[in-house]
Structures are given as structure tokens and as C-alpha cells.
Amino acid sequence: MKEKISKLIEQAKIAVEQSNTLALLNNVKVKFLGKSGELTQLLRGMKDVPQEERPMVGKYVNEARDIITELTENKTRELSQAEINEKMKSESVDVTLDGKRKERGSLHPCTLITEEIVDIFTSLGFTLGQGPEIELDKFCFQMLNIPPDHPARDMQDTFYISDDVLLRTHTSSVQARTMINTKPPIRLVCAGKVYRPDDDATHSPMFQQVEGLVVDEKVTLCDLKGLLETFAKRLFDSSTKVRFRPSFFPFTEPSVEVDVTCSVCHGKGCRICKGTGWIEILGAGVVNPKVLENCGIDSKKYKGLAFGMGVERVAMIKYGIPDMRILFENDVRFLKDFK
Helix, strand or coil, X not given: CHHHHHHHHHHXXXXXXXXXXXXXXXXXXXXXXXXXXXXXXXXXHHHHCCHHHHHHHHHHHHHHHHHHHHHHHHHXXXXXXXXXXXXXXHCCCCCCCCCCCCCCCCCCHHHHHHHHHHHHHHHCCCEEXXXXXXXXXXXXXXXXXXXXXXXXXXXXXXXXXXXCEEECCCCHHHHHHHHHHCCCCEEEEEEEEEEXXXXXXXXXXXXXXXXEEEEECCCCHHHHHHHHHHHXXXXXXXXXXXXXXXXXXXXXXXXXXXXXXXCCCCCCCCCCCCCCCEEEEEEEEEECHHHHHHCCCCCCCCEEEEEEEEHHHHXXXXXXXXXXXXXXXXXXXXXXXXX
């Protein structure tokens, strides 16, 4: 029996040594130490061993179990360490290589334009003002000389929430609120979202405006033109020219449409400006005396100048964007151009 056990140990040593994976080693454990393994079979055969030899045979079997267990445990540590070393080798990082850099975000072109416009006017002494996007009819229309039956209301169709509450159609409501609560002189620039039911290549149901207001003694249309020329030269380039064309707005009189020389062809004529050399950029005018009076300002002592522009339109002109809807699609390929 002792020879049989010794032979079993030798077989186990060879099997353990030849095992080059943890899976193969586990099979060796099962073969020699499992419930149906070689050593278990020897123990089950103890009933056939003479009574006086059983203690000695039991000792040999237990010693064999300890030897084989130690062999498998040592081999398990060896294979586990080898597996760890191989994994570390295959997953090693070359610290001399460039790392993976995270993509950096950028400001939206409309945000860039808005900040640039506001910075220009605040550098000229204007104060930034804000107001609610859900507005009262009183501030959005009536105080700006646009009563309920005024045809100008057709020019800017409105999203009404109730008879007196609406989504503002322009940021001029901020001007009305400011004139009520502030004594002249006033130099105000306001920026924000406005809403009108339009949707095509050059219009959106939601867009952004920047408007300005000056209320002071003895200001004139010439002051307005000088102000807007300074603004245009800073926004585009020093060669930009400005021209006024007569127009109509119920809250200004006289009213003008303001054109600037095309930022692409510099007035020579191109596809962007349709060959004219000029691009309309904003509306402006001298504040209607009725608007000043509605807001509690003496129209005989004070005059007002007002102007307003669509941020998306200015962005399209400055960056050569052909379709306004691109600004709302959140296409990362397009937005990357503005990093």
C-alpha cells in the first residue's frame, strides 16, 4: 500500500508540474483530492486492509493528501502571479506617450455675439438691463404706443398666454420698465430671448435680441448714427460704413432701418449681400414722445434714441451662416468652428 501511495504522489507531482493554467491545475486537484479522487478511493478501500495495518495506511494517506495539497497550492500561487504579471505587461501604459485629452466645449456663436455686442455698449457707458420673458401686454405693447387695435401688432404675431399675459415679442419691454423706474439720463442695453410664430431659413419661433436706449437732453438722430457707426466698426472692422433708410416703428419717430457695408465683400457686392454691398442689420429711431410720456418722462425736456437687432441675424452676417436653423441644431461639427 505504501508503494501505491508513493506512486500516486509521484503521479500528482508530474500532473501538477505539467499544469500551465489554473483551469488544468483545478482538474488535477479534482483527480487526486476530489470526492471521487484517487486518495478518496484509497480511503474507501481501507475496509479491505487488515485491522493492524489500518493506522499506518491512514497515516500514509493523510501525508499524501498534505503533500499533494501543498504542491497544488504552491502551483496555484505561481500561476496566479504569472497571470498577474502577464496582465500587467499587456495593460501597461507608456507614460512617454501623449495622453488622451478630453474635448473642450466652446461658447455658442449666439452667445459669443451677444457678449461682444453687450461689451461694446457697456464700454460706451451703457448699463445692462434685464426683464421677464413672460410679459404683460402693458409693457410689451401699450406703453410703447402699440394699443390693441394698432396695425403694428400684425408685424409681430404673438404667443398669448391670456388676454393680458404673453411671451414677449421684443426686449423693448425692458426699456419701458426701465424708463418707469429710472430718471434720465438713461443709457441701457438689454439682451434676451423673444418669441414670435415664425419658422423658416431666416426666422425662428424663439430668437434673441439686443436693444439699446438712450434718454437725455438734446440727443438727436445724428448722435444715434454716430453711436451705431462706432458699434459697427468695433463689431466688424474699422472700414465698415453705416447708412440709414426711412422706415416705420410705432415706438420711434422718425424711424430708420440701419444697413452696414457687407463684411464679406466690404461694399463691392457679393452673393451674401445680393450684389448691393449693403446688409440690413437693425432697426432704430428717435423715441416717440408718446412713449416717453407713457413712461412718465417729460418729452419736452428729454429725447430718446432706441435701436434693436436680432442676435442670430448678426451672427449669420458676421460668420457667413446661410440658414438660421443651423444655429439651433446643436451639430458639434458646426459648433467646433467657434472654439
